[in-house]
């Protein structure tokens with residue numbers, strides 16, 4: 001398995017994998033080619049793809065804003081799950097964030113995503129019960145929930 005930094009050339013395969021994976025949340029702007037290209041331009045070192053030859057086996061999309069690291073989407077193709085690949089992608093991502101001086105990373109996962117929550121628990125990502133996640137759209141976004 002070859003794990004390397006994601007580039008925008010990977011977008012079509014990555015988007016197809018995202019759309020085929022259940023319990024993930026996307027939107028029409030941030031996850032468009034233009035949105036992902038903007039993220040990768042600002043954060044060229046923190047998103048990774050795992051390639052099995054020409055086939056995409058997994059991807060982690062992540063960036064940082066100078067303070068926090070954020071993991072946006074983590075996905076391993078079904079045929080490659082439960083073999084440690086997701087964990088390997090997370091450790092590559094966290095090492096890249098740490099190398100950029102980032103001290104904490106955060107992510108969102110649907111409550112209904114039991115496997116996703118078990119995975120993030122195993123990676124040491126704890127749930128905060130003392131805060132409410134609030135956000136506000138600056139542009140109308142169309143949700144794409146898989």
Ligand SMILES: CC(C)(COP(=O)(O)OP(=O)(O)OC[C@H]1O[C@@H](n2cnc3c(N)ncnc32)[C@H](O)[C@@H]1OP(=O)(O)O)[C@@H](O)C(=O)NCCC(=O)NCCS
Pocket residue numbers: 021022023024072073074075076077080081082083084085086087088108109113114115116117118119120122
């Ligand atoms: C969640 C996901 C990324 C895990 O990838 P993976 O390569 O299978 O993960 P790993 O093999 O590294 O698993 C590491 C540990 O996480 C936990 N885990 C992973 N998948 C699990 C599942 N389906 N059920 C329970 N625990 C799970 C286990 O503790 C596992 O260790 P173990 O296999 O020794 O028991 C993958 O199932 C996936 O892409 N799911 C769809 C997208 C998604 O839900 N993404 C996360 C939320 S955004």
